[in-house]
Amino acid sequence: xxxxxPAVVCxxxxxxxxxxxxxxxxxxWEGHDYIKYVWDDWLADPEGILMVAQYGGHAVGLxxxxxxxxxxxxxxxxxxxxxxxxxxxxxxxxxxxxxWWKARGGAVRLMTSWERVQVHHLxxxxxxxxxxxxxxxxxxxxxxxxxxVPATPGQARHAAQFAAAQLEAYNGLMxxxxxxxxxxxxxxxxKAEAGKLWWWGAERAGLLACWDDEDDGVKVLxxxxxxxxxxRLYEFLTDCLHLAQRLAYGRVLWLAPALxxxxxxxxGAGYASDWDGxxxxxxxxx
Numbered sequence: 001x002x003x004x005x006p007a008v009v010c011x012x013x014x015x016x017x018x019x020x021x022x023x024x025x026x027x028x029w030e031g032h033d034y035i036k037y038v039w040d041d042w043l044a045d046p047e048g049i050l051m052v053a054q055y056g057g058h059a060v061g062l063x064x065x066x067x068x069x070x071x072x073x074x075x076x077x078x079x080x081x082x083x084x085x086x087x088x089x090x091x092x093x094x095x096x097x098x099x100w101w102k103a104r105g106g107a108v109r110l111m112t113s114w115e116r117v118q119v120h121h122l123x124x125x126x127x128x129x130x131x132x133x134x135x136x137x138x139x140x141x142x143x144x145x146x147x148x149v150p151a152t153p154g155q156a157r158h159a160a161q162f163a164a165a166q167l168e169a170y171n172g173l174m175x176x177x178x179x180x181x182x183x184x185x186x187x188x189x190x191k192a193e194a195g196k197l198w199w200w201g202a203e204r205a206g207l208l209a210c211w212d213d214e215d216d217g218v219k220v221l222x223x224x225x226x227x228x229x230x231x232r233l234y235e236f237l238t239d240c241l242h243l244a245q246r247l248a249y250g251r252v253l254w255l256a257p258a259l260x261x262x263x264x265x266x267x268g269a270g271y272a273s274d275w276d277g278x279x280x281x282x283x284x285x286x
Contacts, residue, residue, distance in 0.1 A: 002025065006055050007055075007241060008092045010051055010092050011038075011051060011052065012051050012052075013043055013052045015043065016142040018043075018188075020059035022039065023198075024079075024083070025167050033079075035062070035077065035079065039286075042237070044264045045064075047139055048065045048173075050062065050064050051063055051093070053080070053096075055087065056191075059091060059245050061080040061089040063093040065100060066179065069181055072181045072182060072187075073101055073106060073109070074180070075094075075110040078094070078119075081150070089284065090119070092123055094126060098126055106286070109181070109281060110282050111180065111279045111280065112280050114133070114277035123272070128284045129283065130281070131282060132176075132258070133281070134171070134257060134258055135256060135263070135275050135276060136253065136256075136279075137253070137271040137272065137273045138254075138271060138272065141241055141242075141244035141249050142241040144242040146240075146242035146243045147200055147202065150195060150198055151192045152192055153193050156186075157185045159207055162227060163183045166206070166227035168223060170262070171257045175223070175254075178255070183224075186210065191209050195276065196210050197209055198210070198243070200236055206227060206232065208225070208227070208236075209224035210222055215251075220252070221249040221251070221253070222253050222255075223255075223256075226254070234265040237266060237271065255279065
């Protein structure tokens with residue numbers, strides 16, 4: 001008698017899946033995968049979905065859709081147990097999350113490494129367009145006067161219009177901590193309320209959105225976007241280092257658009273990158 005092979009079944013994650021997931025993810029990224037730190041929060045997320053791919057009675061893959069703002073979704077945490085490669089589990093996960101998103105609509109985006117060619121092909125097959133590439137740059141905070149003043153929540157509409165015009169030269173998106181979205185009025189109002197939106201220059205020539213991070217105990221000021229004319233980017237980035245010092249951050253980080261003139265301004269202002277390649281941004285909208 002010949003028995004059929006187990007089928008891959010995708011479903012919402014359950015608390016009991018933690019043991020399987022944490023077991024196979026502890027070997028990913030040379031033991032530095034962050035899933036163990038976010039699993040409980042992702043499972044409790046009331047607006048998005050955390051799902052797993054089950055095979056042979058065990059969770060062997062996972063994926064997460066996170067709502068960043070009204071109509072804006074981020075696909076993250078796509079993982080497959082290395083022992084189960086070749087079963088197209090990644091495709092099953094991607095398709096399941098895509099169907100879940102379609103029932104809600106809006107825009108969905110993701111970021112993947114330049115090396116993950118299979119994910120590029122899968123994303124393109126499912127109708128995602130490449131939105132650009134980013135590379136991580138950082139620099140230590142430095143002493144000096146800066147020209148940043150806080151934006152108020154009441155300025156959110158003007159800030160969104162300003163950002164949209166300036167960011168046409170970049171990739172048009174805002175990073176909120178390794179998650180990219182469109183900087184809409186509602187999004188920037190929240191940023192202003194949190195004290196994370198800053199006008200730059202006496203004549204308001206630029207706008208900075210930022211976010212917080214920590215690396216080895218060092219407070220990091222993350223640049224969400226640098227909405228500034230290209231010819232003034234170097235000045236802007238230098239002032240970001242002074243702002244970080246004023247606000248007691250140890251360094252500044254930017255997942256910057258991988259454009260030659262952007263990277264030239266970054267290196268000129270003292271930022272460096274330890275990335276060999278880039279992160280590819282993909283997205284689609286209905």
